[in-house]
Amino acid sequence: METLTETDFGIVINGKFHKIEWVPELIDSLSKKVMNNIIEKIEEQLKNTPTKQVVAERNYKVRQVATMTQKSVATITNHCRIGLLKASKVGKSWLITEENYLSYKNNVYDPNQVIRG
Structure with a gap:
């Protein structure tokens, strides 16, 4: 009786195992593809x-x-609070992006902007 290993491939017909030699190569080839x-x-x-x-x-x-x-710090804080200077509240502080600072400095604002109160 032939000893089989876990890497043997084949088919069982009428209770007898028939080894197929080319299956591992086929699987390797397909896996690579x-x-x-x-x-x-x-x-x-x-x-x-x-x-x-x-x-x-x-x-x-x-x-x-x-x-x-x-x-003054109070003026800038107030402008952040009312929305005149766009800023993000981080904890108790305000963070102002360079873009928003430049818009504020150059007095560029959106006329449709809603000022928070």
């Missing part, structure tokens, strides 16, 4: 996906904007 196909698709998607360049945006605190605009 499948993997190459997957790799090609991933590479194609990467080529067609636009890359985003991360640009670090400078942020300012109220005190910095007050110094740069020669206004």
Whole structure:
């Protein structure tokens, strides 16, 4: 009786195992083709996906904007609170992006902007 291993491939007919020698090579070949196909698709998607360049945006605190605009901290804080200067509330502080600071400094504002009260 022939001893079988876990890597033997074949078929059982009438209770007898018939070894098929070419199955491992076929599986290896198909696996390589499948993997190459997957790799090609991933590479194609990467080529067609636009890359985003991360640009670090400078942020300012109220005190910095007050110094740069020669206004008081209270005035800048109030302008943040009422929406005249667009800013994000982080904890108890306000964070102002460079873009919003420049708009504020150059007195550029959206006339449709709702001022919070």
